[in-house]
Amino acid sequence: MGFTQPLLAQRALTGTVHDAQGAAVPFAVVELPARHLGVQANQDGYFSLPLPTDLIPADSLVVSALGFQRRRLIPATAAARLQLQALPVALTGVTVHAAATPPQWLGPEEDTDRFGFSQNGLSLEKNTGWQIARYFQPTATGYLTGARFFVKADGAGNCDKSLLKTPFRVRVYTADGPNGGPGTDLLTTSVLASATKAGWVTVDLRPYNLAFPAQGVFVAMEWVYTSDQFLCSYQYTQLLTKDKKTGTRYGQSLGGRLTTQTQTWYYTIVYGWRKFQSRNQTGQLRIGDAAIQAQYMP
Incomplete structure (x- = not known):
C-alpha cells in the first residue's frame, strides 16, 4: 500500500482520527515507519504530519492509539479523516479480599x-x-x-x-x-x-x-x-x-x-x-x- 500521486506533492498530511462512532480518538500516533517520521494527535484527534519530499508509493501510513486496533492505510487526500476500530475488551469478575498488609x-x-x-x-x-x-x-x-x-x-x-x-x-x-x-x-x-x-x-x-x-x-x-x-x-x-x-x-x-x-x-x-x-x-x-x-x- 502507498500514497497516490496527489499526496506526493504535498508538504504535510493533516486530518483527524476518529472511532467507529465518530468520536475523536485523543493522542493517536500517525507515522511513516519506514521514514522514522511521526506525530501524535491532540486530545481532539487532530494531527499534522510533515511529509518528506522524496515520498514514494511504497511508503505507507500507520495509525495507532491506546485501546484501538493498529491500522496501516493509504491516504489519498490532503485532509484525512482516519477511523480506528476499538480493541475487544474481555470483562472479568473482580473479587475483593481484605489485605493482610496495607498497600x-x-x-x-x-x-x-x-x-x-x-x-x-x-x-x-x-x-x-x-x-x-x-x-x-x-x-x-x-x-x-x-x-x-x-x-x-x-x-x-x-x-x-x-x-x-x-x-x-x-x-x-x-x-x-x-x-x-x-x-x-x-x-x-x-x-x-x-x-x-x-x-x-x-x-x-x-x-x-x-x-x-x-x-x-x-x-x-x-x-x-x-x-x-x-x-x-x-x-x-x-x-x-x-x-x-x-x-x-x-x-x-x-x-x-x-x-x-x-x-x-x-x-x-x-x-x-x-x-x-x-x-x-x-x-x-x-x-x-x-x-x-x-x-x-x-
Whole structure:
C-alpha cells in the first residue's frame, strides 16, 4: 500500500482520527515507519504530519492509539479523516479480599537532586511523542493501585506556574517489550492527570483492576498536547555570549535523581523505547532515574 500521486506533492498530511462512532480518538500516533517520521494527535484527534519530499508509493501510513486496533492505510487526500476500530475488551469478575498488609509505595522516596526530564519542543505542529517510564517489580503477586509523579518547576521564569498545571497522560506497561522494556499496554483507558503545585501528583488506579505481572510493570508519564493555554514564552540568557533569548516551553518537568543504576526508560515515536545508559562503561557516571512511584497491594 502507498500514497497516490496527489499526496506526493504535498508538504504535510493533516486530518483527524476518529472511532467507529465518530468520536475523536485523543493522542493517536500517525507515522511513516519506514521514514522514522511521526506525530501524535491532540486530545481532539487532530494531527499534522510533515511529509518528506522524496515520498514514494511504497511508503505507507500507520495509525495507532491506546485501546484501538493498529491500522496501516493509504491516504489519498490532503485532509484525512482516519477511523480506528476499538480493541475487544474481555470483562472479568473482580473479587475483593481484605489485605493482610496495607498497600505500599515502591520507588524513590522523594526528588533529591536538581535534575528532571522535560519535553522542550512540544507544540501542536511538533508533537512527536515523549514518555518517561520507571520499572517496578514487587516480591509477591498483587495489584497496582496507584501511581505518583514528582512534578517540579523548571526555572522557566514566568512560565513555571502554567507549565506545572499542564495535563499529562498516565501509561502502564508489562515488562515484555524488547530487551525487557515496556511492551503490552495494561491501562487501556486514557487517564489524564495534572498538578496544582510542585510536588507529588497521586493518581488512583484502583478502578482499573491492574494486576502486577510476574515480570513487573513500567509506570510512565506521557507528555501530550492538550491546549494552547499551556504553551508559554520565556526569557533566558545564553551562558557563553550572555545574549538575551526567547524560548518556548510546553508541559511539566518530571523530577528525578542521579544514580549509577537507573530503572528508567524513555520513548519517542521515531526510535521507540530505550533505556537510559551511562556514557561511562565503568558505570560510575551517574545517570537519571525518574521520580515515579507505584502503589502495590498484595
